[in-house]
Amino acid sequence: MSGEVRQFTVAADDDGIRLDRWFKRNLPEAGFGQVSRWARTGQLRVDGRRATPGDRIEAGQIIRVPPQGEEAPAAVRPQRKREALSEDEVEFVRSLVIHADPAAFVLNKPPGLATQGGTKTKDHLDRLLDGLAGETAARPKLVHRLDKDTSGALLVARTPRAAAAFSKSFSGRTARKVYWALVAGVPSVEDGMIDLPLAKQPGTGGEKMHVDEGENGQPARTRYRVIERAGNRAAWVELQPLTGRTHQLRVHMLAIGHPIVGDGKYGGQDAFLTGTISRKLHLHARRLRIDHPDGGRIDVTAELPEHFAASLASLGFDPALGDALPLDEIKFSETPEGKRKAASAVAKARRKERKGERRSRRHG
Structure with a gap:
């Protein structure tokens, strides 16, 4: 294998990250120095073009990794030190498993637990995965992510072969994900498609996304339907992301004027309901369906966290009404009237946002 060029397809959940970050996530044995040398000599390529470690990559692109130094000989390759976990931590991560087979685990991630670590994040699910490996098995690998405050079904590969197959399914859009959300107000179009490009919001350090129909916007599509409504106060909705942009569901629902309940980061005070409704984020990955590397499918549903229920x-x-619609039944309002109502909702939300900005400047 060390003498062969390898090609990797960028997965949906790696969309928008730097190339050097992709290597750190997916090929940690190739250090930054090695990646930089490949780039300087023109051996590192993305979609056939020369690439640098700082380039941003997109889902579906092909990364060419040269053979030199790609894998150290097995006898001298340093072994990753296993994370020392307490008995309680091992018991906790094992309690999250809702599906297990030789290729995969599916976990029901609780809200408030980050999927991966970062500069200020030391407590995260990725750190706990050694608790699923056992004494001799390979360490399970994350193949997609959920936001820290989003709960629900999260797939973890148990072998490198499975990780490659699952990543291909996510990047090729053959994997299907269904989310449940509670939103403020009720969408005027009860069964529709949100087709609005997204980009990182300037001035936020990449921490927030926004709708950007200019040259920086990347295509983003979300199918939604209203499951039930509580008058005009709130609606329980099903969301199916057909692309995998960062914070896509949260930004799309805000864009049509109905922020997800508890999402103060995007919706501000409009995202909170009065009374007994929790202030936590009400966004849950309810169902995941993906092709299995050995044939057939994994099709798993995750129970709601306590605050959402x-x-x-x-x-x-x-x-009981939540799982009533078959996953393959994609019906949405593409009639002229449906499109007009969807566009009107977006325009209304933007006018409200601009009004709020003007008010903030007056009182600032």
């Missing part, structure tokens, strides 16, 4: 009960929603 309590909110549905408080609003009088019937949980």
Whole structure:
């Protein structure tokens, strides 16, 4: 293998990251120095073009990794030191497993637990994965992510072969994900498609996204339907992301004037309901369906976290209605009237946002 050129398809959850960060996530044995040398000599390429470590990559692009130094000989390759976990931590991560087979685990990630670590994030799920490896098995590998405050189904590969297959499914859009969300207000189009490009919001250090229909915007599509409504106060919605942009569901629902309940980062005070409704984010990865590397499919549903279930009960929603629509039944309003209403909702939300900005400047 060390004498062969390898090609990798950028997965949906690596969309928009720097190339050097991709190597750190996916080929950690290739250090920054090695990657830089490949770039300087023109051996590192993305979609056939020369690339540098600082280039941003997009889902679906092909990364060419040269053979030199790609893999150290097995006898001298340094072994990754396993994370020392407490018995409670091992018991905790094992309690999250809702599906297990020789190729994969599916976990029901709780809200408030980051998927991966960062500069200020030391407590995260990736650190706990050694608790699923056992004494001799390979360490499981994340193949996609959920936001820290989003709960629900998260796939973890148990072998390198499975990780490659699952990553291909995510980047090729054959994997299907269904989210449940509670949103403020009720969308005027009850079964629709949000097709609005997204980009990083300037001045936020890349921490926030926004709708950008200019040259920086990347295509983003979300299919949604209203499951139940509580008058005009709130709606329980099903969301199916057909692309994998950062914070896509949160930004798209805000764009049509209905922020996800608890999402103060994007919706501000409009994202919170009065009364007994929790202030936590109400966004849950309810279902994941993906092709299995050995044939067939993994199709798993994840139970709601306590705060989300309590909110549905408080609003009088019937949980049995949530899984009523078959996953393959994609119906949405593409009629002229449906498109007009969707566009009107977006325009109204933007006018409200601009009005709020003007008010802030007056009182600033």
